Amino acid sequence: MKTLRHFSADPTTRLVAAVLLTSVLAVACGKDEKAAAAEGAAASPAATAAEPGAAPAAAKPAMTVTTARPETASLALQLQANGNIAAWQEASVGAEVPGLRLATVSVNIGDVVKKGQVLATFARETAEAENLQGKAALMQAEAAAESAKADADRARSIENTGALSKSQIAQYQMQEKVTRAQHEAAKAAYAATQVRLGNTQVRSPDEGVISARTATVGAVAGAGQELFRLVRQSRMEWRAEVTPSEVGQVKVGQKVEVTAASGLKVAGTVRAIAPTADPQTRNVLVFADLPKHAELKAGTFARGLFQIGASQALTVPAQSIVVRDGHNYVFVIDAASKASQRKVMTGRRVGERVEVLSGLKADEAVAVQGAGFLNEGDLVKIVQ
Template sequence: MKNIRPKPLILALLVLAGVAALAWFFLGERAAPPAATVRPALTVATVQPQRESLPTTLAANGNIMAWQEASVGAEAAGLRLTQVRANVGDRVRQGQVLAVLSGDTVQADLAQSRAALAEAEAAAAEAANNAQRARTLQGTGALSASQINQYLTAEQTARARVEAARAQLQAQRVRLAQTTVNAPDSGIISSRTATVGAVVAPGTELFRLIRQGRLEWRAEVTSSELGRLTVGTRALVTAASGARLEGRVRMIGPTVDPQTRAALVYVDVKPLPGMAASARAGMFARGEFDLGAAPALTVPQQSVVVRDGFSYVYRVNPDNRVTQVKVETGRIAGDRVAIVQGLAPDARIVAAGAGFLNDGDLVRVTDQAATPAVAPGSAARASVSAASAAR
C-alpha cells in the first residue's frame, strides 16, 4: 500500500489562511472605535456639615396696641367750649391744658358765693354777740331760760350757715377750676371729639390719650407653645409699616380662647435704636420670641435644593458621583440652615450649584473655597481667555 503525502499546494493554502486570520484579528481590534469618555457634569466644591449653636425662636402674629388709654372728659356741666389746645398726634405732658370752657357763669356764681359767705359771717357775728349778752344776764333773771336758749341756738345756726356758705364758695372755686380740661398723664393724643362752641354735658369724652406713649404687642400664641414663654422673654417685632421694635414679655394671658386655642402674650415694645418710630396702635405685626440657643448640624443654604416640596442635598461619593439625599431642614441663621435628620455629620456634599445636578451625575471636585458651580466647558473657555490675555 502506498504512503499518502500532503501536496505542497494544500500546505501553502493552510499557511495563507492562518496569516489572514491573524491579520484580521489585529487589524480589526485597532479599527474598533475607542470607548466614549464620560465628562463631568459640573465642577463643584464640597463642604461638610458643621455643628453650630443656633438661636431658638418662636414666631407669632399679633397686633400693636396702646398699653393704656385714658379718657379725658369735662366735669363741669352746661359750659361752652371756647378753646381747644390739643389735636390728634400731639405729645402732651401731665397737667397740660387741653381745652378751655367758658367761665363767665362760674365767675358770677363765685362772686355770689363770696357775698353769701360775707352775709353769713356778719349774721354769725351778731348772733355771737347776742348769745354772749344772754350768757351774761343768765343769772340776773332779766331773761327767761327760753329766751337765753333762743340766743344760743341762733348763734349755732349762724355758725352752721357760715360753714355752708364757705362750702358753697369752695364748690364754685372747684367748678371754676373745671373750666380747664387738663391731661391726666403724659402721652399722645389718639382721638379728639372736642369742638369749639359746643356745650359740653358732664362726663362727655373730649380726648383719648395713650398713656406715656407706651405701646404693646399682643401676640397670639398657641396653647401648645405657651409653656416655652416666661415673663421677661425678649422679642423682636416687625410692624406692617416695616418698623422694627424690641421688647420683653410683661404678662401672659390667663385664659385661652376656646375657638382659636391661642392665648394673648403682652409684650412692652419700643423702637430699635436708630429706627424711626413709625409703629402705630392697631397695626398688625409679626415677631419672634428669643428662646436661647441650641446646637444643630448646619449646611450652607445653597447646598439645599427643594424639589416637589422636599429638601435634598447632593452627597459626593469616593468615585466623584453624587447621590441625592433627602433631608429635613430646621432653623435658618444667616446663610446656613439646620439639618434635623437625613445627613451624616461626616458626609461631603456639594456646596453650591446643586440645583443643576441629578442623582448619579459625575462631578469634578475642586479643593477651593465654595464658589458657584460652573460647567467644565465654561471653565475651559475661561482658562483659554486668561492665557490669551497673558500673552
C-alpha cells in the first residue's frame, strides 16, 4: 500500500501513465473501425444478393449528333477527261524579203495586235533603189513600145502603096509586138519591186496575241524565216484525250466544264472530234472551244467534265461521309441510338450531296454532324 500510494503521489509517474493509457485506447479504437469496415464489406455482397431485381446503372450517350435519311435525287451524268489548253490557230509571221536588215521591232510576246498592224520593219534603202530602177525600166519600155507602135501604124497605112515591102511591114509589126511584151515585163518587174518595198513592213495577218518572237533588230532575215508567232483572235481550245470506249458519249456542240491549272473554271463547247485515235496513246482527241480569258495559257494542263445526261441516285449529306484508312464510311444510327460503322462506295458529288452506290439502304438513318468523331458501337444523343 505504501508503494501504491507512493506511485500515485508522484506527478511524473502519473503523467507517463496517462500517455500510455491514451495510446492503448487509440489502438483499440482503430481496430474497432477496421473490424466495422470489414463487416460492412462482407455484408455488401449479401445485401446485393438479397436484391436480385435491382437494375444496373444506364450508360450515358457519348456524343450528340444529327441524323438524316438518304434521299433520291436526279444527278448529272458526267464524263471526266484530261487534256491540254492550246491555241485555236497559231499563225507564223515571217520575212517575205530576203537579204534585208531588220530596222525596228514594234511588239513583244504577250502584246495584243490588230489585223494589218506593223510588227517590224526592214531597212528600205535597197528596196527603194530597186523600185526606182524598176520604174525607170518601165518608162523606157513604155517609150519603146509607143515608138514601135507608131512605126507599125505608119507601115500599115502605106502597105498598099508599094513604098514598103511586105517583109519590111512584117518587121515593123514584129517589133511592135516585141516592145509591147517588153513593156508588160517591165510593168511586172516594177510591180514586184513595189511589193518588195511594201514587204519591208511586217504586218499582222489577223488580230490576236503574240505568243513567240525571234525578230531581233539588226539581224538579216532569210526569205520565209519566222519572226513572230500569233495566236489568232486570242482564241484558245481544250484538247481532251478520251478513250475509244467513252468517246461515243461526246457529241459536237456538247457543253464541257474545263478547270484550268490555276483553278479557273470555264464553260467550253465541243467543236470537233478527231476521226482517228492517236497511235501512241490510243485515245481520241476532242476539241472544245473556250472563251477568251487571261488565265487560259496555251500548253497548260486542264481537266474537264462533259455533261452527258442525268440519272436517279441515292444521296446522303457530304458531311456524313467519314474517310478512314482510304475508305469511305457512314455511321448508321439504329432505334437504340447505337452507331454502326458501315463501309460504302460513293459516286458523284453535286453540291453538298454525295451519291452512295452500295453499302446503305434507303430507310436507314445516318449520322451527319458529329459523324467524324464516332466509333463502332457508340451510343449517341440525337438532336434535330
